[in-house]
Amino acid sequence: DGGITQSPKYLFRKEGQNVTLSCEQNLNHDAMYWYRQDPGQGLRLIYYSQIVNDFQKGDIAEGYSVSREKKESFPLTVTSAQKNPTAFYLCASSTPGQASYEQYFGPGTRLTVT
């Protein structure tokens, strides 16, 4: 089955530690995205990548880093510089150029930093 996987589902870390969230897709989509969702808030874009080996900052990139070495994978690192890292992190993918351009989401990772 084609889809987007994120692991782990729940992640707990101590303050001051970097943590990497995994996102893999086998939909053959070119573009991938990372969002953050906080309670009562809309999704906010952290980083996105339209093509392998290229990525751009979204609206709230500070304290995060990404890489896009393979089409299928777009890992997100939450660094110790991120002031409020506890959130629900969602990865998405899409194929730019299609008329609808909709995005499909993975199941998400809930990160708790104490």
Place this chain on the structure above:
Amino acid sequence: RKEVEQDPGPFNVPEGATVAFNCTYSNSASQSFFWYRQDCRKEPKLLMSVYSSGNEDGRFTAQLNRASQYISLLIRDSKLSDSATYLCVVRPYYGGSQGNLIFGKGTKLSVKP
């Protein structure tokens, strides 16, 4: 004006009721519009795209009013399983190119027996 604005609800309706959600957007040149559904503590899932002429998918009808810059979602014959948060999503258009999707905060629907 916020880029995408929705009534947060909650909308509490009985089974079988018809319920409508509205969403307004600020970028008049926006090109693409979607409704996503998000269950509690789950990822958003695409419910339907919204086309200029309006479109229907079973009990769900989406409408676009470009002049007033709003989108609506109508759910007929509500089911218990329709209980979720409905996200309005817009793709703006800036200076000749499409922007990234902008998500509303969502409208919560609770369908009661």
